Amino acid sequence: MPxxxxxxxxxxxxxxxxxxxxxxxxxxxxxxxRSDFDHVxxxxxxxxxxxxxxxxxxxxxxxxxxxxxxxxxxxxALKATRNHLLPALLPPAVADGGAVLLLQNGLGAExxxxxxxxxxxVVGGLCxxxxxxxxxxxxxxxxxxxxxxxxxxxAGRPAGVTETMRAIAADxxxxxxEIHLAEDLVxxxxxxxxxxxxxxxxxxxxxxxxxxxxxxxxxxxxxxxLMREVAAAAGAVGRPIGDDFIRHxxxxxxRMTPYRTSxxxxxxxxxxxEVEAIFGEPLRAARRAGxxxxxxxxxxxxxxxxxxxxxxxxxxPAGGAA
Amino acid sequence: MPxxxxxxxxxxxxxxxxxxxxxxxxxxxxxxxRSDFDHVxxxxxxxxxxxxxxxxxxxxxxxxxxxxxxxxxxxxALKATRNHLLPALLPPAVADGGAVLLLQNGLGAExxxxxxxxxxxVVGGLCxxxxxxxxxxxxxxxxxxxxxxxxxxxAGRPAGVTETMRAIAADxxxxxxEIHLAEDLVxxxxxxxxxxxxxxxxxxxxxxxxxxxxxxxxxxxxxxxLMREVAAAAGAVGRPIGDDFIRHxxxxxxRMTPYRTSxxxxxxxxxxxEVEAIFGEPLRAARRAGxxxxxxxxxxxxxxxxxxxxxxxxxxPAGGAA
Numbered sequence: 001m002p003x004x005x006x007x008x009x010x011x012x013x014x015x016x017x018x019x020x021x022x023x024x025x026x027x028x029x030x031x032x033x034r035s036d037f038d039h040v041x042x043x044x045x046x047x048x049x050x051x052x053x054x055x056x057x058x059x060x061x062x063x064x065x066x067x068x069x070x071x072x073x074x075x076x077a078l079k080a081t082r083n084h085l086l087p088a089l090l091p092p093a094v095a096d097g098g099a100v101l102l103l104q105n106g107l108g109a110e111x112x113x114x115x116x117x118x119x120x121x122v123v124g125g126l127c128x129x130x131x132x133x134x135x136x137x138x139x140x141x142x143x144x145x146x147x148x149x150x151x152x153x154x155a156g157r158p159a160g161v162t163e164t165m166r167a168i169a170a171d172x173x174x175x176x177x178e179i180h181l182a183e184d185l186v187x188x189x190x191x192x193x194x195x196x197x198x199x200x201x202x203x204x205x206x207x208x209x210x211x212x213x214x215x216x217x218x219x220x221x222x223x224x225x226l227m228r229e230v231a232a233a234a235g236a237v238g239r240p241i242g243d244d245f246i247r248h249x250x251x252x253x254x255r256m257t258p259y260r261t262s263x264x265x266x267x268x269x270x271x272x273x274e275v276e277a278i279f280g281e282p283l284r285a286a287r288r289a290g291x292x293x294x295x296x297x298x299x300x301x302x303x304x305x306x307x308x309x310x311x312x313x314x315x316x317p318a319g320g321a322a
Numbered sequence: 323m324p325x326x327x328x329x330x331x332x333x334x335x336x337x338x339x340x341x342x343x344x345x346x347x348x349x350x351x352x353x354x355x356r357s358d359f360d361h362v363x364x365x366x367x368x369x370x371x372x373x374x375x376x377x378x379x380x381x382x383x384x385x386x387x388x389x390x391x392x393x394x395x396x397x398x399a400l401k402a403t404r405n406h407l408l409p410a411l412l413p414p415a416v417a418d419g420g421a422v423l424l425l426q427n428g429l430g431a432e433x434x435x436x437x438x439x440x441x442x443x444v445v446g447g448l449c450x451x452x453x454x455x456x457x458x459x460x461x462x463x464x465x466x467x468x469x470x471x472x473x474x475x476x477a478g479r480p481a482g483v484t485e486t487m488r489a490i491a492a493d494x495x496x497x498x499x500e501i502h503l504a505e506d507l508v509x510x511x512x513x514x515x516x517x518x519x520x521x522x523x524x525x526x527x528x529x530x531x532x533x534x535x536x537x538x539x540x541x542x543x544x545x546x547x548l549m550r551e552v553a554a555a556a557g558a559v560g561r562p563i564g565d566d567f568i569r570h571x572x573x574x575x576x577r578m579t580p581y582r583t584s585x586x587x588x589x590x591x592x593x594x595x596e597v598e599a600i601f602g603e604p605l606r607a608a609r610r611a612g613x614x615x616x617x618x619x620x621x622x623x624x625x626x627x628x629x630x631x632x633x634x635x636x637x638x639p640a641g642g643a644a
Contacts, residue, residue, distance in 0.1 A: 205527060206627055216630060218623035225620070294616040298547070301540035305528055308538060 015077025070095035080277035106277025150185030158184035233286035337399025392417035402599035428599025472507030480506035555608035
């Protein structure tokens with residue numbers, strides 16, 4: 001079987017990390033870049049990692065999606081706030097018979113991708129990864145890195161473990177990435193939200209690191225209450241999540257390296273935050289299913305306020321200087 | 323009838339404003355001061371106000387409560403976070419047969435005052451006032467100023483309109499202050515919380531002015547949801563608050579001068595915030611009555627985190643310099 005060709009759409013903290021690992025493992029990987037294009041074409045990619053630093057001095061860098069050779073797997077690792085670009089970026093990037101791997105948090109994107117590239121498999125990947133982009137083409141991996149894969153099923157029923165999932169898993173495992181295969185992508189996404197909702201949200205609103213939130217009894221208690229609301233909403237949409245999972249996530253979090261969440265980094269950089277993917281879509285799904293999520297909704301509204309203020313500060317209204 | 327003598331315990335944005343108005347109206351007023359004592363003894367008090375600026379070049383200033391002549395009305399206008407000082411401050415300040423007027427937000431203080439000075443009347447005063455202390459002995463009154471008075475009743479039943487309330491009201495009205503007399507202090511306190519819980523809390527957590535919170539649909543909606551939780555909790559403790567009151571408060575707030583709440587000012591100054599009086603006590607009362615207040619509780623926990631971080635920053639642990 002020929003080696004699969006990968007396209008990385010969005011070469012940031014997530015796409016840069018997994019793409020560089022695949023390239024180091026000998027896969028053919030093409031990186032679509034925007035602001036970092038010139039730098040990466042000249043200097044390649046640098047990955048710092050507790051699992052071993054490495055440099056890829058030369059990579060297949062690309063600034064225009066129409067220059068990508070069609071890939072067997074197009075990896076979408078954009079921020080969810082940039083998914084409106086996918087109708088332009090994705091069709092040239094994925095070969096007939098190819099698949100899309102979506103490395104994003106939150107809900108609702110697979111449906112849109114399935115409409116943009118009909119007939120291709122769509123696999124969701126949930127990254128439990130502490131990683132930041134610290135400079136052009138420069139990724140700093142801090143902790144963890146395993147990926148849970150699940151295939152999208154248009155009817156919303158569990159797709160089971162598919163051949164496409166196994167093929168992608170084999171490549172990522174060859175690159176040293178721990179892979180979990182989920183029979184039910186929707187359940188896997190709600191499980192990821194159990195962590196993302198409290199910790200992305202509170203880290204932004206309270207301008208706090210994860211370890212600070214875990215060290216304070218009040219915020220630790222609020223995080224747990226938020227986790228329970230996510231689990232209750234998941235139960236309402238037919239994906240119950242047990243209390244043992246919440247305990248497990250709290251334990252993992254308590255042992256985590258001091259870490260700024262991706263949403264907090266976006267906030268500090270006055271970039272759009274993934275509020276709709278991580279909060280808005282789950283809240284709307286919960287509401288349709290009749291679940292009440294007052295704490296999540298309160299946090300969502302706080303984040304919407306902060307996001308709007310950040311965007312206003314980053315894009316002041318046109319007009320004379322004050 | 324001889325004119326009543328007043329003692330102002332806590333000469334800040336609230337006590338300074340009302341005390342200065344009483345003194346200007348000819349009442350005998352003694353001001354207990356701490357950090358501003360030297361300045362006020364020398365320069366008196368300055369009040370800026372849309373109702374007319376004025377200066378009291380000479381006031382009765384006092385640094386030690388034991389130097390206060392016993393007053394007919396001892397006005398407690400400390401921050402609620404300093405109420406642990408009342409057992410020392412209050413007994414010398416109030417005459418036999420006198421009364422205490424508590425100008426504070428939140429719940430729970432009248433019970434303690436009634437224990438500290440048994441046999442004296444305890445009147446609660448709820449100030450709808452936008453006022454800041456901007457320098458030593460320097461009060462900047464921005465907007466509003468009316469006071470709702472209600473007498474404390476140990477059994478928790480409405481005390482009705484009492485003679486003590488009428489006497490204090492007459493003095494404040496002579497000083498140009500609009501007074502409302504409440505037959506039920508507990509209901510009046512919960513009504514005040516309908517405003518204080520959302521706007522003190524959100525202004526701190528979101529680092530925002532009131533007009534910003536009202537201009538954003540998400541925070542305006544969250545404020546309204548918090549108001550409804552306060553009203554539901556009040557109903558659970560037997561003091562129902564109607565929807566028309568919430569609408570009225572939202573209308574008042576929408577027309578308010580751009581304003582930093584007192585809790586926000588405390589937060590910026592890294593001073594203790596009145597989190598327990600305004601959030602903790604009402605939450606505990608609601609819980610005893612079986613009411614669930616998830617949004618208020620979430621905000622309470624966020625504020626506790628911020629308050630603890632502020633105090634740690636203001637009082638770094640002892641040890642060598644970094």
